[in-house]
Amino acid sequence: MKIGIISDIHIDKSYKETDLVEDRLIEVVNDKALNILIIAGDISNDYELSLMTLDRIEIETECTCLFVPGNHDLWNKHHPDIIHTQWIYEKIYAHKSCLCDKPYELGNDYVIIGDTGWYDFSFGNNQYAYEDYLVGYYKERQWQDKKYINWNVSDVEKCKEIYGRLTKQIDRYKDKKIILVTHMILHPYFLVPLPNETWNYFNAFLGTANYKPLLKSPVQYVIMGHVHYRKNLEENNIKYLCRCLNYRKQWSEDNAKKQIEETLAVLEIETN
Numbered sequence: 001m002k003i004g005i006i007s008d009i010h011i012d013k014s015y016k017e018t019d020l021v022e023d024r025l026i027e028v029v030n031d032k033a034l035n036i037l038i039i040a041g042d043i044s045n046d047y048e049l050s051l052m053t054l055d056r057i058e059i060e061t062e063c064t065c066l067f068v069p070g071n072h073d074l075w076n077k078h079h080p081d082i083i084h085t086q087w088i089y090e091k092i093y094a095h096k097s098c099l100c101d102k103p104y105e106l107g108n109d110y111v112i113i114g115d116t117g118w119y120d121f122s123f124g125n126n127q128y129a130y131e132d133y134l135v136g137y138y139k140e141r142q143w144q145d146k147k148y149i150n151w152n153v154s155d156v157e158k159c160k161e162i163y164g165r166l167t168k169q170i171d172r173y174k175d176k177k178i179i180l181v182t183h184m185i186l187h188p189y190f191l192v193p194l195p196n197e198t199w200n201y202f203n204a205f206l207g208t209a210n211y212k213p214l215l216k217s218p219v220q221y222v223i224m225g226h227v228h229y230r231k232n233l234e235e236n237n238i239k240y241l242c243r244c245l246n247y248r249k250q251w252s253e254d255n256a257k258k259q260i261e262e263t264l265a266v267l268e269i270e271t272n
């Protein structure tokens with residue numbers, strides 16, 4: 001079984017009429033004859049566009065597309081009348097491709113478990129206080145979730161709530177091999193390297209150190225996004241993959257197909 005892995009395709013931010021990211025992604029999925037495509041969040045800034053894109057991929061390829069919402073998919077930027085992020089989360093959750101609370105079994109051995117994850121500032125520098133992180137502002141840069149995300153609870157509580165749901169699902173499948181998918185970063189290796197004055201503050205918004213108890217058997221793969229790096233790590237028998245396509249303006253070359261081919265990881269897994 002061939003599983004393609006990518007995240008942060010940001011089709012709206014990378015929009016170019018003659019070179020659509022979604023068209024090129026469909027071509028690559030078909031070229032590689034993938035059975036499954038996992039997108040670890042941030043398809044677009046508009047959940048309706050994100051869900052339509054998932055439908056298109058499924059219609060125009062032979063593969064099953066699975067996904068977890070990223071913070072951008074959850075934004076209300078294009079739906080200012082939707083006040084509560086939970087409402088958008090539930091719209092996304094209802095889509096058949098969404099992994100949240102819907103473990104996806106691969107034969108008898110593997111199961112894919114996923115959710116957005118969240119941040120709780122545990123990856124922040126402790127020179128800043130909790131109150132500093134509530135502001136989400138540093139040197140004229142505003143963390144955009146402060147404008148477009150409104151959970152009915154604090155970020156710390158949201159992070160814990162999602163941890164609880166993931167833990168329950170992993171416990172239920174402890175005899176299987178688990179592919180864990182989150183949008184947020186769960187391992188400090190994937191943070192923006194320091195020294196970096198801006199990210200010394202904003203790394204706090206990239207994920208959480210507090211999901212560490214999940215990073216052991218039966219979890220075998222951890223798939224993440226969000227940070228706009230393309231990095232892999234193998235540690236204690238777990239393979240970590242962060243395969244962010246990123247914004248077009250961040251690409252080394254303005255060619256969507258080449259960038260997708262460079263970014264996409266393919267896992268070949270034996271199932272029975």
Ligand SMILES: [Mn+2]
Nearest residue numbers: 042070071226
């Ligand atoms: Mn993100």
